[in-house]
Amino acid sequence: MSVRIGIIGPGGIGRAHIARISDRLARGRVVAVTDIDPAHAQRVAEPIGAAVYPDDAALIDADDVDAVMVTSFGPAHEGSVVRAIEAGKPVFCEKPLAPTAAECLRIMDAEQRGGRRLVQVGFMRRYDAGYREIKATLERGELGAALIVHNRHHNPHSPQTYLEGMSITDTAIHEIDVMRFLLGEEIVSARVDKPKRTTSAFAHLSDPLMLVLRTASDVLIDVEIFVNNTYGYDIKCEVVGERGLIALSDQNATVRTSPTGRGNRIAADYNERFEAAFETELQEWIDSVQAGEIVGPTSWDGYAAAVVCDAGVRSLRAHGSQEFTVDLIEKPAFYA
Known part of the structure; x- marks a missing residue:
């Protein structure tokens, strides 16, 4: 069974990740997209048959979204990542986890309150x-x-x-x-x-x-x-x-x-x-979501x-x- 993934803010790196998941990786499928520009979200979603949601909260709460990828502008990361944590859904967040240490600390606090690791940071090196x-x-x-x-x-x-x-x-x-x-x-x-x-x-x-x-x-x-x-x-x-x-x-x-x-x-x-590194990174994340244990770079790594x-x-x-x-x-x- 494929991991059903929702993408928040598909800019250049987000669209590249969608192509990797859709064309080259196993056991993952992008089923939902949202963006601050609804027309852009529609253009990204249409070729892959994904649903378009009005905002990150609606996408995260969707029953058919198993895991979330945050590829939006850095200052928007904190809100989306915390919402995913509070919904109990694994979240892959492109670097930076957040632009400042204070924002990263708030993400860490939310994750620790939830009692389990849900966040992986996109440090593909x-x-x-x-x-x-x-x-x-x-x-x-x-x-x-x-x-x-x-x-x-x-x-x-x-x-x-x-x-x-x-x-x-x-x-x-x-x-x-x-x-x-x-x-x-x-x-x-x-x-x-x-x-x-x-x-x-x-x-x-x-x-x-x-x-x-x-x-x-x-x-x-x-x-x-x-x-x-x-x-x-x-x-x-x-x-x-x-x-x-x-x-x-x-x-x-x-x-x-x-x-x-x-x-x-x-x-x-x-x-x-780093194409091969990106593919390895995303495949290992998808596999870890399926296994129920996130093992990649942590919120602490993003904070540090x-x-x-x-x-x-x-x-x-x-x-x-x-x-x-x-x-x-x-x-x-x-x-x-």
Whole structure:
């Protein structure tokens, strides 16, 4: 029997998820759609035969919706996620869980009052084969302790609506979460350095940026954020250990040879680079809903990433390169 899924706010990532569920994944079916723009909801729902609901509350309460996916604008996440929790329905929420730590705490409170885990956060890097291989290598102890991690997160272009701070909260949040995942510990401080600014960005945006993080055991992490590199979607991760290093391989196996040289093609966007990770993520979520036990990234993971983002944004907006402490609450036993 298929898991009947309702989609709230199907923008670009939501429509991509619908295509994955409808065309390539097993045991899941999108049966309901709602959006702030009813005409858009109708356009999305019609090709897949899904029902259109006037708002998130009506969709969540529908008897034929078993589980909910929230793919709306980040500031709208809290209300939809809490409604799904209160209805007792599993909910997959795209990152961020919510834009601020305070909102994430309210989601966690609702989930704990309900007495069982219902929320999975869309941190898809955890499902990428390369990152999973790095984690397995670290856990086997082959490299000794991790000491330094270098990351790159480049996008070809950002729109004018991409505002100051989103380099941290919308882009580097992926590295923030996957560093916690790989290293198995919390991040305790964040600092942002501003290199020379590119002429390719809109005037309101500082780009590129260097985000420098430190973990509880003193692992130093850098994230090179560049959202207007003009050449492609370029992701790198290299972990330096006591006895060696391990890094993500090139983005795909396609090699081109031309008069200017020989090299690998760069992915155009996150869907191309992480398509396999997205499919694994959603299939594992559907299977966990069927099994009655959600096992993916938790509300705590969403909250912890949000607190690091808060510290990073504070550093970005401060004068000079200031380091800010990441102030997490004590982790509830519910999420242990």
